[in-house]
Amino acid sequence: YGGIILDQLKKLGASCDWKRTRFTMEEDLSNAVIDAFIKLHKDGLIYRGTKMVNWDPAGKTTLSDEEVIYKETQSNLYYVTYKFTEQTKKTFNNEVGGLQVATTRPETIMGDVAICVNPNDERYKELIGKTVIVPVVNRVVKVIADDYIDIEFGTGCLKVTPAHDENDYKIGEKHNLEIIDVLDDDGKIHPRAGAYAGMDRFACRKQIVKDLEEQGLITKTEHIKNTVGHSERTDAVIEKKISTQWFVNMQEYLNRYPQVLSSVMDDEIKFHPPKFKNVYKHWLENIKDWNISRQLWWGQRIPAWYDNEGNYVVAKTESEAILLFANHTSKTTLKDNSNLVERHVNLDTRNVQHSTGVKNSPPKIRLTQDPDVLDTWFSSWLWPISVFDGFKEGDKKDFNYYYPTNDLVTGPDILFFWVARMVMAGYAFCGEKPFRNVYYTGIVRDKLRRKMSKSLGNSPDPLELIEKYGADGVRMGMLLSSPAGNDILFDESNVEQGRNFCNKIWNAYRLIEGLKTVSDDKISEEILASNKLSALWFEMKYQTAVNDILNLFKDYKLSEALMTTYKLIWDDFCSWYLEMVKPVYGQPINEITQLVVKHNFERVLTLLHPFMPFITEELFHLLHDGKPDKPMIVTVFPVAKEVEANFDDKALGIIPEIRNIRNSKGLSPKVAFELVVKTENENNYKIWENIICKLANVSAITYNSAKPEKYLSCLIGADEVYIPFAEAIDEAEERRKMQEELIYLEGFLISVDAKLNNDRFVSNAKAEVLEKERQKKADALEKIEKLRKSLAQNTN
């Protein structure tokens, strides 16, 4: 894809020495691929074999098993009569005078070389060894027996066509049957079929059915569902075909490099999410040899060279191949591991001498290179190595530094094609894993879980989205909805949320930058103290968030890391911290506080930068008057620090409580009022007094005085707060609420007590759990006591 990407970049106006870039990429990659092939061949892991392969008649190429998509299809199952021969009829006959054979592919009848039944099938026992006549071509074939046959399916008789079906091929091998390939490479009937020559396979199917029906040889047609292989590229129906091609012997490969499986299972290579480990394992355990020959016009030529007698060698270049032929003294052996037969490449030096005529002069041999190219994944699997020139001799600085890499980010749909094979290549060529982590992204779907597709018109235009919501807004919207390994359900409202977030951040900047500053001595002691406290408070929130975010990154929970950052900025930074330090309208802020606020703003922007690079970079520059020492993208991401919270911020809980009461009682937030707090720790409130007054619009707080008339009371932790309420208080309602809470707490206490009084709990539970329960009990008791007191007071 490199070329495509570079072309696109070029179109967009990027400038670079394109030609050179492309040239070196291709040359190095090409060398790496050839080296890899030669090594594996030398190690006996690549062999040339004659096997059943997948053939795509539309693309005119073979395909690996992974490139074949099986689709459930409605098919016709035809019951065709194969007449008995006269000889058979002497000992066995029936009403139709033949065997009924069920097939979905009548066009392959010309390739039939036997009829197979199950040896235990009572119906046909006597027929085994007898003969029947294949229709259309009138070939006399034997009835043979094999366990493979399912007695239940169709009539229990299978027409054996070794050239066009893998199982038939195996049966054919076992029973030594002839192979008659009736199709040519285009999917048309080959003249050797003896009939229908030149006809397209599907047209032929129709025609044969018609002809057989006319002859009364089709007794029944059933509609069945079966799976039919289609080409991933051309969507054409795949044909199975016997062909001599190059394969990687996977079984032997895995025997030799057991780390391919174990590294993933032992988390040496970590999968995120880990559920794909099992998928990986299952695939490897059922793996078949990898067909790497492709009959395509583009791609890496297979480095195999043939003479005109079918002998061949594997070599990097033609001249090397010629030398190999010429210097050949002993026989080369190739192991065909699929059936453990040794094949000898017949290299007779006589050929060489004949063609040269003169001894001791360079041999003249006409060689042809294999016309096939390698499967594209045969170069892709080398990517982690070849991208750092790992196959090159000499200086491997980059390779040594970068290999193994940290993270591979990819879709689970190419787990087999690519991920697994990169692991294989890593161990075979470098003796080491190619990467430490694999992060599987989801597939983007619409919110109805449909895949994005042009025909459905459900794929949004990213450029339009960026136009509408901004690049960072789009990024944020996508990232927010992509937990690892799950599909991304694209919903424009997520992107909208991203846009709103950008807006929020931008406005925070406007506030911070717009503040008037004065020196500290112009600001009251109280405000200075509370600003200092606010900074400490935010420091605690910030450190906690950094800690959480780093842990989430460690677990590759990117969307959660983003959400944590989002809440840190929106809630903690904007809604709380900025509100705490924001001066009354028109008033200035002290210089130090503004510096600290700016610093904190910069810090939260740094946290956000990996997710939203543009707005954060822009603001970073603005915060530094357009001239920061270095851009944000190269600043260091924060590390977690221990934060000692040497103060208690429980008192802040009073703020939402007051707001809630205002809301539910219809008290305007504009009307300030005085507050009475009953507490044992007056100081906990006193330090926050300024902030509480500002954020909850309280004019003054008094401590530990009796509850004034017309005041509401509520519990904050173990403390009581009295709030003035001008209108008549619904005493009954208040009591009911308190009573409800009391009942809940008492019930809660009972359940805690039940546990603590249970010997088995006390003896079995961990010490921490036990301690927690005791604390719960103490807290509940304290609250209950307060509530009871309060209820008693109200009665008075």
Add this chain to the structure above:
RNA sequence: GGGGGCUUAGCUCAGCUGGUUCAGAGCAUCUGCCUUACAAGCAGAGGGUCACUGGUUCGAACCCAGUAGCCCCCACCA
């Protein structure tokens, strides 16, 4: 046919080795606010028998078994 996974608020999802101040988040919804950073906003609130049934346990959203529904991967049923 084989394998893997899922089922928690209206939606999308967190919930680590079981501990009940542990049923959570964001969005959406509802209520009140045009409070000079931000209505693309502020403040607050209401939503759940953790698919179902049984079991193990002092204790289950979490462990086990079964049932139902959904998704994915693999596979040669003519």
